[in-house]
Amino acid sequence: MKVLLATIAAAAVLFAGQASASQALAQKSGCLACHQIDKKVLGPSLKDVAAKYKGDASAEAKLIAKVKKGGSGVWGPMPMPANSPQVKDDDIKSIVKWILTL
Numbered sequence: 001m002k003v004l005l006a007t008i009a010a011a012a013v014l015f016a017g018q019a020s021a022s023q024a025l026a027q028k029s030g031c032l033a034c035h036q037i038d039k040k041v042l043g044p045s046l047k048d049v050a051a052k053y054k055g056d057a058s059a060e061a062k063l064i065a066k067v068k069k070g071g072s073g074v075w076g077p078m079p080m081p082a083n084s085p086q087v088k089d090d091d092i093k094s095i096v097k098w099i100l101t102l
Contacts, residue, residue, distance in 0.1 A: 049102075060096055
């Protein structure tokens with residue numbers, strides 16, 4: 001039982017570390033200038049994005065493409081600018097994966 005609890009605690013710490021690293025990456029990349037985790041700013045909250053795409057197996061690919069190329073019309077008239085090439089592809093993928101866990 002102690003081993004199981006220790007394993008769960010270690011996994012929680014590891015996940016929290018990854019989440020905070022991804023949040024820091026989102027901040028560094030400028031995402032949090034227009035999006036907040038739990039409230040709408042210029043763009044939708046990141047939790048709303050995660051909820052909209054929950055259960056969608058193609059969500060990660062769709063969101064990576066949207067973040068790279070930008071777009072408009074999904075969440076209203078405010079366009080999202082393209083984030084490529086200034087944000088590396090691996091960073092975009094990490095950020096999108098994190099968003100989908102919220």
